[in-house]
Amino acid sequence: MSIARRSRPIARRSPKMTIPPRPGSASQLRRESVRRCSAWQPPALRRRSVGVVVSGLLPGLLVVAAAATASGPEDRTPFCSHPVRVLTPDGVPIPQARISPVGSEGGATTDAEGRACLADAPAGTTLMVTASGWAVGGGSLAATSDAPEREIVITLQPAFGEEMVVSATGKLRRLQDVPVHLQQIGRDQIVASAARSLAEAIEFTPGLRIESNCANCNTTSVRLLGLEGPYTQIVVEGQPTVSSLALVYGLEQIPARMLDGIEVLKGSGSALYGASSVAGTINLLPHQADHTHVDLAWESSRLQGNDSRSGGSLRGLVDWGAADGRSSASVHGQRDEVPAVDVDGDGFSEVTRRELLAVGARGHALFGDDGGWQLTADLNWTDAARRGGDFERIALPPDQTAVTEAIDTRTVAGSLRLLHVVSSRVDLRAALSRVEIERDSYYGADFDPDAYGASSGATTVAGLQVHHALRRSTLTWGVQAERDELVDVQLGYGRQIEETNENVGLFAQEDRALGGGFSLLYGLRVDQHSAIDDPIVSPRGALLWNPSDDVTLRAAIGTGFRPPSTFDEDLHIELVGGGVARVVRDDPELVEERSRSALFSLEWRPTLGRRNSAAFELSLFETRLADLFFQREQDDPQTPELELLRVNLGGARVRGIEGSGSLRVGSAVQIDGGLVLQSARFDDPEPDFGSRDFYRTPELYGTLSLRWQPAPRWSLFVGAIHTGEMLAPHYAGFIPEDRLERTPFFLTLDANASHTFELGGERQIVLTVGLRNLTDEYQQDLDRGPLRDPSYVVGPRAPRSLFAAVDLRF
Numbered sequence: 001m002s003i004a005r006r007s008r009p010i011a012r013r014s015p016k017m018t019i020p021p022r023p024g025s026a027s028q029l030r031r032e033s034v035r036r037c038s039a040w041q042p043p044a045l046r047r048r049s050v051g052v053v054v055s056g057l058l059p060g061l062l063v064v065a066a067a068a069t070a071s072g073p074e075d076r077t078p079f080c081s082h083p084v085r086v087l088t089p090d091g092v093p094i095p096q097a098r099i100s101p102v103g104s105e106g107g108a109t110t111d112a113e114g115r116a117c118l119a120d121a122p123a124g125t126t127l128m129v130t131a132s133g134w135a136v137g138g139g140s141l142a143a144t145s146d147a148p149e150r151e152i153v154i155t156l157q158p159a160f161g162e163e164m165v166v167s168a169t170g171k172l173r174r175l176q177d178v179p180v181h182l183q184q185i186g187r188d189q190i191v192a193s194a195a196r197s198l199a200e201a202i203e204f205t206p207g208l209r210i211e212s213n214c215a216n217c218n219t220t221s222v223r224l225l226g227l228e229g230p231y232t233q234i235v236v237e238g239q240p241t242v243s244s245l246a247l248v249y250g251l252e253q254i255p256a257r258m259l260d261g262i263e264v265l266k267g268s269g270s271a272l273y274g275a276s277s278v279a280g281t282i283n284l285l286p287h288q289a290d291h292t293h294v295d296l297a298w299e300s301s302r303l304q305g306n307d308s309r310s311g312g313s314l315r316g317l318v319d320w321g322a323a324d325g326r327s328s329a330s331v332h333g334q335r336d337e338v339p340a341v342d343v344d345g346d347g348f349s350e351v352t353r354r355e356l357l358a359v360g361a362r363g364h365a366l367f368g369d370d371g372g373w374q375l376t377a378d379l380n381w382t383d384a385a386r387r388g389g390d391f392e393r394i395a396l397p398p399d400q401t402a403v404t405e406a407i408d409t410r411t412v413a414g415s416l417r418l419l420h421v422v423s424s425r426v427d428l429r430a431a432l433s434r435v436e437i438e439r440d441s442y443y444g445a446d447f448d449p450d451a452y453g454a455s456s457g458a459t460t461v462a463g464l465q466v467h468h469a470l471r472r473s474t475l476t477w478g479v480q481a482e483r484d485e486l487v488d489v490q491l492g493y494g495r496q497i498e499e500t501n502e503n504v505g506l507f508a509q510e511d512r513a514l515g516g517g518f519s520l521l522y523g524l525r526v527d528q529h530s531a532i533d534d535p536i537v538s539p540r541g542a543l544l545w546n547p548s549d550d551v552t553l554r555a556a557i558g559t560g561f562r563p564p565s566t567f568d569e570d571l572h573i574e575l576v577g578g579g580v581a582r583v584v585r586d587d588p589e590l591v592e593e594r595s596r597s598a599l600f601s602l603e604w605r606p607t608l609g610r611r612n613s614a615a616f617e618l619s620l621f622e623t624r625l626a627d628l629f630f631q632r633e634q635d636d637p638q639t640p641e642l643e644l645l646r647v648n649l650g651g652a653r654v655r656g657i658e659g660s661g662s663l664r665v666g667s668a669v670q671i672d673g674g675l676v677l678q679s680a681r682f683d684d685p686e687p688d689f690g691s692r693d694f695y696r697t698p699e700l701y702g703t704l705s706l707r708w709q710p711a712p713r714w715s716l717f718v719g720a721i722h723t724g725e726m727l728a729p730h731y732a733g734f735i736p737e738d739r740l741e742r743t744p745f746f747l748t749l750d751a752n753a754s755h756t757f758e759l760g761g762e763r764q765i766v767l768t769v770g771l772r773n774l775t776d777e778y779q780q781d782l783d784r785g786p787l788r789d790p791s792y793v794v795g796p797r798a799p800r801s802l803f804a805a806v807d808l809r810f
Contacts, residue, residue, distance in 0.1 A: 028674040032127050044525035046388050057383040081153045082118040082141050086110050096188050097131035107288045132186040133664050135159035160615035167263040167283040169511050179521040179542035180269040185262040192707050192717045201256040204703045206660040206721050212797040216388045216405040216792040218352040220251045225232040227279040227676045228653040234282045239433045253384045255334040255358050261285040267599040271509040271523030278560040278595045289319030289330040301803035309339030327365040332360045342391040346784035352388035382411045382602020389757040398442040399449045402786040406442040435459045450492035473512035480505045501565045502530040517546035518525045531563045552603040560699030562593040587647045597623040614663045622655035668709045675702035689740045700724035713756040721748045732794045734783035746795040749774040766807040776800040785804040
């Protein structure tokens with residue numbers, strides 16, 4: 001746990017990581033960084049270069065769309081041997097319902113009319129239908145292959161806990177039957193909230209908080225169960241490919257609409273996840289096409305502030321699905337622009353100028369007569385630029401400004417995943433992923449010509465997982481190997497890091513039905529990390545008990561660790577007091593941080609008739625930390641930087657209670673919410689301010705969201721986020737001396753309304769208007785001017801903004 005001066009410690013160097021300086025390397029690095037980082041060019045030049053890319057992006061997607069739909073409307077609805085439609089008890093279509101053949105992979109997802117086609121499915125196949133907020137339904141195929149079958153209509157009853165999830169065991173399981181505490185964010189929730197990035201997609205999740213940590217560059221992190229970002233592991237389909245370098249700004253660089261779902265596993269009850277999964281795991285599930293479909297959208301927004309500015313977003317998605325259902329492909333692109341905003345009129349931005357260009361493709365294919373082999377391939381590329389600080393000189397090169405943080409990040413990510421169904425009881429899953437990142441940066445003040453830097457990283461992950469179904473249990477075992485390479489050079493601050501970390505994890509767990517409503521998930525994980533001498537053994541387990549059909553009790557315990565390696569906060573340089581940089585170095589005796597966690601929950605799903613459903617849950621959680629990481633001031637007066645030493649400092653305990661609930665009224669209304677009351681304290685007072693309380697950690701916080709369809713083709717969304725009072729360090733610069741502040745509470749509201757115009761078939765135009773931070777809640781005691789403390793930012797990440805969007809689907 002990094003505390004006190006942690007909020008933006010910046011640089012890090014240890015003897016084993018230092019690379020010798022080369023003659024002329026500083027000037028060479030600066031020239032190369034200036035050439036590579038186009039964010040430092042005047043905005044007009046930047047817009048022209050972006051315009052070239054965007055002008056090619058949209059036509060390119062339109063060409064792919066035309067190719068996918070060139071055969072005409074009649075050919076786009078070919079002979080379907082097994083048409084299926086999913087409806088509510090009132091006959092209302094259920095979109096985004098997943099129809100899966102029992103005993104095999106594959107399937108289809110319903111469209112806006114609740115329709116889907118199961119091509120190439122054998123006669124007599126049993127179907128399982130799942131949808132968020134609805135009970136599992138089913139049916140069977142009985143048509144002959146020489147004539148189309150009459151449309152099969154499957155009606156789902158309202159219920160919670162029936163959704164299918166994968167994060168706990170690596171296999172699809174009904175949420176109600178999963179022993180660990182897991183929450184699912186479906187694609188319908190992402191679309192309803194008008195989320196553009198991963199940060200916006202998860203911010204209404206109970207027990208989870210998104211926070212901005214720097215006024216200059218707006219670096220964003222996630223807090224789960226009261227623990228800061230490094231304690232939560234973010235994975236992509238179970239692969240830990242989101243490195244510390246990617247996490248610095250990554251939450252706002254992953255397009256939300258390119259995800260089919262997100263699963264948030266709280267606590268460390270599953271042995272499938274290794275280092276950093278102390279508070280839990282966020283598993284991202286990329287979008288996978290199952291039929292031919294095109295989605296093109298444009299959004300325009302306007303941010304309020306001392307000088308209101310306009311931004312926008314352009315995105316496209318083209319899906320193609322083969323008629324026999326054995327192969328599919330998807331291509332996506334997204335372009336975002338967020339303007340810099342000077343909220344308080346002091347000439348320095350609080351909202352960072354951000355530009356994102358993301359392009360990617362995914363393909364999926366079944367092989368073999370029975371589809372027993374499946375191959376999935378992904379390739380994604382992003383270019384993200386951000387700049388903040390000196391608002392009046394934002395058009396100038398950064399070394400001609402009073403304070404600037406400018407970062408340009410380019411990421412290429414690719415993966416291959418293979419699934420082989422050996423038999424009805426055994427399947428094998430293998431995955432290989434690689435992510436390469438290049439980042440150019442400027443963290444400087446006082447017109448500093450030497451504050452340029454460059455970083456590069458490469459993360460490779462290979463994994464093998466085997467599932468073996470027995471009579472009353474499923475055994476899962478496997479291996480996961482990671483290699484994370486990082487080079488970070490900030491010569492102006494004397495920081496040169498060259499670090500390679502490797503980790504090999506072996507795991508085994510059993511998911512066993514004990515009878516009497518009991519289910520046990522237990523396992524063991526052994527990690528050998530290159531920064532730690534001895535293997536780390538992490539036993540984990542979770543117990544579920546269903547005493548009745550509407551009550552579920554869960555208990556989970558587990559251990560975890562954080563290795564002493566470079567963290568995401570180390571790769572962000574914080575400037576305070578007009579340009580003093582904080583530099584973090586490691587104590588030679590630094591050891592890994594250990595944790596023990598426990599979580600207990602009671603879930604009640606009362607019966608409210610055939611049209612309504614509800615679920616309420618009460619959870620108790622506790623995490624004990626030992627040898628936690630602490631940054632102690634140890635300044636060398638002979639250097640211009642403020643040096644901090646990372647040491648191990650005793651222990652800490654985070655515990656609390658979380659209440660959450662969901663209510664569905666017919667097919668038109670769904671309400672979700674949660675509230676957390678917690679305590680996060682160190683065993684002993686920390687030395688800087690003498691406090692035992694965690695900083696930037698409110699005791700009370702919560703969320704509430706409403707999705708409502710008041711009339712056909714109309715939908716409304718309202719979301720509220722409450723952030724309670726907290727302690728926050730406030731460092732000298734604008735103020736005369738360091739002090740500890742107690743911040744006020746904040747309550748923000750988001751709201752939007754959408755109307756769908758039906759154009760026939762699957763063709764639709766969706767118009768959306770909305771407000772983010774409707775209440776315009778924003779921090780009132782911001783520091784002003786070039787001497788401000790940029791880490792003293794709390795509450796909402798941006799002031800009020802108005803947006804309008806047009807979405808064309810066909």
